[in-house]
Amino acid sequence: xxxxxxxxxxxxxxxxxxxxxxxxxxxxxxxxxxxxxxxxxxxxxxxxxxxxxxxxxxxxxxxxxxxxxxxxxxxxxxxxxxxxxxxxxxxxxxxxxxxxxxxxxxxxxxxxxxxxxxxxxxxxxxxxxxxxxxxxxxxxxxxxxxxxxxxxxxxxxxxxxxxxxxxxxxxxxxxxxxxxxxxxxxxxxxxxxxxxxxxxxxxxxxxxxxxxxxxxxxxxxxxxxxxxxxxxxxxxxxxxxxxxxxxxxxxxxxxxxxxxxxxxxxxxxxxxxxxxxxxxxxxx
Amino acid sequence: xxxxxxxxxxxxxxxxxxxxxxxxxxxxxxxxxxxxxxxxxxxxxxxxxxxxxxxxxxxxxxxxxxxxxxxxxxxxxxxxxxxxxxxxxxxxxxxxxxxxxxxxxxxxxxxxxxxxxxxxxxxxxxxxxxxxxxxxxxxxxxxxxxxxxxxxxxxxxxxxxxxxxxxxxxxxxxxxxxxxxxxxxxxxxxxxxxxxxxxxxxxxxxxxxxxxxxxxxxxxxxxxxxxxxxxxxxxxxxxxxxxxxxxxxxxxxxxxxxxxxxxxxxxxxxxxxxxxxxxxxxxxxxxxx
Numbered sequence: 001x002x003x004x005x006x007x008x009x010x011x012x013x014x015x016x017x018x019x020x021x022x023x024x025x026x027x028x029x030x031x032x033x034x035x036x037x038x039x040x041x042x043x044x045x046x047x048x049x050x051x052x053x054x055x056x057x058x059x060x061x062x063x064x065x066x067x068x069x070x071x072x073x074x075x076x077x078x079x080x081x082x083x084x085x086x087x088x089x090x091x092x093x094x095x096x097x098x099x100x101x102x103x104x105x106x107x108x109x110x111x112x113x114x115x116x117x118x119x120x121x122x123x124x125x126x127x128x129x130x131x132x133x134x135x136x137x138x139x140x141x142x143x144x145x146x147x148x149x150x151x152x153x154x155x156x157x158x159x160x161x162x163x164x165x166x167x168x169x170x171x172x173x174x175x176x177x178x179x180x181x182x183x184x185x186x187x188x189x190x191x192x193x194x195x196x197x198x199x200x201x202x203x204x205x206x207x208x209x210x211x212x213x214x215x216x217x218x219x220x221x222x223x224x225x226x227x228x229x230x231x232x233x234x235x236x237x238x239x240x241x242x243x244x245x246x247x248x249x250x251x252x253x254x255x256x257x258x259x260x261x262x263x264x265x266x267x268x269x270x271x272x273x274x275x276x277x278x279x280x281x282x283x284x
Numbered sequence: 285x286x287x288x289x290x291x292x293x294x295x296x297x298x299x300x301x302x303x304x305x306x307x308x309x310x311x312x313x314x315x316x317x318x319x320x321x322x323x324x325x326x327x328x329x330x331x332x333x334x335x336x337x338x339x340x341x342x343x344x345x346x347x348x349x350x351x352x353x354x355x356x357x358x359x360x361x362x363x364x365x366x367x368x369x370x371x372x373x374x375x376x377x378x379x380x381x382x383x384x385x386x387x388x389x390x391x392x393x394x395x396x397x398x399x400x401x402x403x404x405x406x407x408x409x410x411x412x413x414x415x416x417x418x419x420x421x422x423x424x425x426x427x428x429x430x431x432x433x434x435x436x437x438x439x440x441x442x443x444x445x446x447x448x449x450x451x452x453x454x455x456x457x458x459x460x461x462x463x464x465x466x467x468x469x470x471x472x473x474x475x476x477x478x479x480x481x482x483x484x485x486x487x488x489x490x491x492x493x494x495x496x497x498x499x500x501x502x503x504x505x506x507x508x509x510x511x512x513x514x515x516x517x518x519x520x521x522x523x524x525x526x527x528x529x530x531x532x533x534x535x536x537x538x539x540x541x542x543x544x545x546x547x548x549x550x551x552x553x554x555x556x557x558x559x560x561x562x563x564x565x566x567x568x569x570x571x572x573x
Binding site for chain 2: 172188
């Protein structure tokens with residue numbers, strides 16, 4: 001009996017460790033492949049260089065960094081307010097029947113493959129932007145909108161959890177003091193849920209910055225620093241995906257180095273989220 | 285001095301801004317109102333049954349609460365005491381499965397009438413919860429929360445209001461030098477008195493307290509009881525307590541609830557010396573509950 005328990009525990013431990021090991025292996029591999037070229041080119045040159053001509057020996061990924069940052073912030077400007085509003089509606093206002101329809105619909109949104117988002121973007125959104133706002137259509141704006149919709153489920157479901165975790169006493173205390181429902185939401189519930197909402201937004205950021213397929217399809221992929229929302233751009237992820245097929249030698253290393261930068265970005269965001277989670281006060 | 289809130293009653297009903305009306309003393313009408321109040325209880329609960337889903341929490345309860353008295357409501361856990369309070373300020377409105385029959389009157393007006401303004405009702409009927417619920421703000425901001433949301437901006441008025449409320453809750457001397465400190469830094473007993481002060485600051489007419497001393501030490505409990513005793517001159521107070529001794533010490537009349545049924549309600553002294561119903565006697569003597 002005792003050996004059986006021992007065996008089960010150790011097996012589970014091994015399985016849990018294998019997930020961590022997988023992560024460690026990928027990270028180590030990416031770093032081993034990617035860091036030498038950063039060292040050779042100089043970190044400053046690599047990160048801030050504006051010229052990306054890998055076949056001719058120029059490896060500057062600054063345009064891609066800017067592209068990723070723009071697209072991600074754009075996505076968040078769209079998904080943040082929309083997602084938060086939706087979460088507040090679902091938790092505080094929606095009658096149960098409406099919530100029962102909206103919740104699964106949002107989960108479904110998360111299940112649509114990204115290539116489908118990209119396809120809809122290129123067929124519907126890009127021409128719309130080209131005709132009404134000008135520019136080539138394939139742009140930072142198009143990518144931001146598509147990404148915004150894609151990260152919406154993340155922002156909504158995590159904000160929803162945060163709102164539901166606010167102690168009921170806060171809300172009832174506010175109502176008993178003569179707050180209207182809306183005052184209770186804006187002055188008591190939202191401030192109390194702020195740490196969780198921040199986490200929702202940071203995790204949304206993480207998803208947006210890592211998304212590849214849909215972005216490649218609508219962002220234009222031009223290697224230059226975008227001057228405005230209607231300019232095409234290229235993101236870190238699309239840089240890797242677009243060129244990996246024919247990259248060799250230094251070029252291949254440079255793509256791995258792009259991966260390293262992406263890795264750092266996402267680690268930064270996740271640890272930021274973890275930090276906020278840690279600070280959340282336990283509910284009484 | 286603050287005028288009797290009942291005096292401002294008639295004006296209140298038409299006015300969305302109670303605090304202004306309350307500032308106008310009207311001594312002449314005093315006797316007349318006193319006489320009227322003797323006829324009409326401040327709060328009257330009539331045939332009130334409450335259901336949560338299929339569970340009946342209150343069974344046709346009839347109970348008047350007179351102005352300027354402390355009414356104690358006692359009974360074992362789960363007997364519907366809290367539900368009764370939550371029906372009087374309509375806090376159960378948003379509880380989805382909750383449904384009720386019967387009526388509740390405040391100054392003779394049905395509070396569940398669709399025409400009644402629930403926000404105004406909650407400003408007139410304040411409630412203090414079992415566990416202290418300070419908001420994560422400063423002491424001062426906690427106290428002036430209600431006047432602020434009601435639109436009061438003048439700093440000096442707010443300070444006056446805060447001082448009066450804190451004195452009413454016998455907390456002023458302990459916090460007057462640190463009003464800007466976080467309310468969460470106060471002790472449990474102080475937090476509960478802060479919550480009472482916060483309710484007083486909204487200048488209600490009825491103050492309902494739901495087991496306000498359940499988590500407190502005897503000294504804090506005593507302070508709260510003292511505060512209540514001095515407050516009944518101005519307010520109508522409903523004190524829910526499953527602590528029989530507290531009900532005996534602090535209240536003028538006591539109502540005994542058992543499994544949703546109002547067994548009896550009588551002057552406290554009478555109830556404790558000579559309960560009519562055997563179930564009351566059993567409970568008061570600690571045979572159950």
